[in-house]
Amino acid sequence: MEPINVLTSTAVPLPLPNIDTDQIIPKQFLKRIERTGYGDFLFYDWRYNLDSPAKEPNPDFVLNKPEYKGSQILIAEKNFGCGSSREHAAWAINQYGFRAVIAPTFADIFFSNAGKNGIILVRLSEDDVKTLLDRSTKNSKHEITINLEAQTVTDNEGFSAHFDIDPFRKYCLINGLDDIGLTLRHVADLDKFEAKHDKEFWSAPKGAM
Numbered sequence: 001m002e003p004i005n006v007l008t009s010t011a012v013p014l015p016l017p018n019i020d021t022d023q024i025i026p027k028q029f030l031k032r033i034e035r036t037g038y039g040d041f042l043f044y045d046w047r048y049n050l051d052s053p054a055k056e057p058n059p060d061f062v063l064n065k066p067e068y069k070g071s072q073i074l075i076a077e078k079n080f081g082c083g084s085s086r087e088h089a090a091w092a093i094n095q096y097g098f099r100a101v102i103a104p105t106f107a108d109i110f111f112s113n114a115g116k117n118g119i120i121l122v123r124l125s126e127d128d129v130k131t132l133l134d135r136s137t138k139n140s141k142h143e144i145t146i147n148l149e150a151q152t153v154t155d156n157e158g159f160s161a162h163f164d165i166d167p168f169r170k171y172c173l174i175n176g177l178d179d180i181g182l183t184l185r186h187v188a189d190l191d192k193f194e195a196k197h198d199k200e201f202w203s204a205p206k207g208a209m
Contacts, residue, residue, distance in 0.1 A: 001118045003176035007099050008145040009072035012062055013136040019076055020083030021110065025092040038088055039095035063096075067140035075133050076103045078126065081110025090117040100146050102153065104129050115169045116178050120146055122153060122163045131159060148174055 029041045047063055048055040057064045074093070080103040081089060090113040093101065100120040114121050124132075135142045135157060143156045148170060153161045172178070 001172075001176045001178040003174060004099055004118060004120060005148050005174050006145065007072060007120065007148075008143060009099075010068065010070070010141060011073035011075050011102070011132065011136040011144050012068045012071045012098075013133045014062060014074060014076045015133050015137070017077035018079045018082055021081060021086050021089040021107075022083055024081070024089040025086065030086060030088055035091065036095065038092040039097065042092040042096040065140075070097070072097060072099045073144055073146070074098045074101045075129065075136060076101065077129065077133075078104040080106050081114070082107040085109040085113075087113045087117070090114045090119060094119055102129060102132060102144075102146075115173065118173065118176070118178070120148060120165075120173060122146060124153065124161050124163060128153075128159075128161050135159075 023043060023045065025038060025041055026044050029038065029044070032038075043061070043063060046061050047058060049058050059065075062068055080101060089110060093114070094117050098119065100122060101114070102122045102124060104126045105123060106114075106121050111121055132142075132144065132153075132155065135155065136144075144159075145154045146152075147154075148165070151163050151165060151170075153159070153163060
């Protein structure tokens with residue numbers, strides 16, 4: 001997992017509440033056996049005109065607007081990530097290129113999955129989120145800075161707010177540690193335990209050979 005601390009980027013405004021995981025990554029893509037490439041299917045039903053034979057991109061959807069290309073921050077309304085617990089939703093957001101999502105509230109399971117996949121989830125008040133949504137909608141060059149160490153969100157128009165985050169999740173994000181990375185920090189101790197366990201329980205008794 002890539003470490004992240006200070007992120008400065010333009011933001012994609014998605015002013016909708018209750019965006020569920022089936023909209024983030026539709027169910028037909030869960031059958032894929034790979035764990036990569038999900039960014040191509042993020043918000044698939046909104047990004048493409050499904051009634052057209054070639055499924056052309058929907059020019060009215062914000063992700064298809066060239067002025068928002070390359071933005072690493074997504075802003076949405078309350079209860080983002082509700083619905084099923086599919087971790088694919090976090091994969092799709094991360095692999096599309098978003099490193100952070102700002103919203104008033106997040107669904108609990110999505111909140112956990114996102115943190116384990118290197119995504120900063122920033123909870124701000126509804127008024128603060130509305131301010132950022134309005135500014136990014138009116139100006140695609142509106143720039144936001146998220147400082148994870150300081151737990152602050154600022155922008156290039158004078159906005160400033162503090163956000164709360166679990167200290168353990170903050171530590172993991174700053175140091176780029178997912179569950180596997182956390183385990184590998186103890187590999188030497190694990191090797192010692194396995195060697196001791198094998199010697200005590202699997203060595204042949206004296207005289208058995």
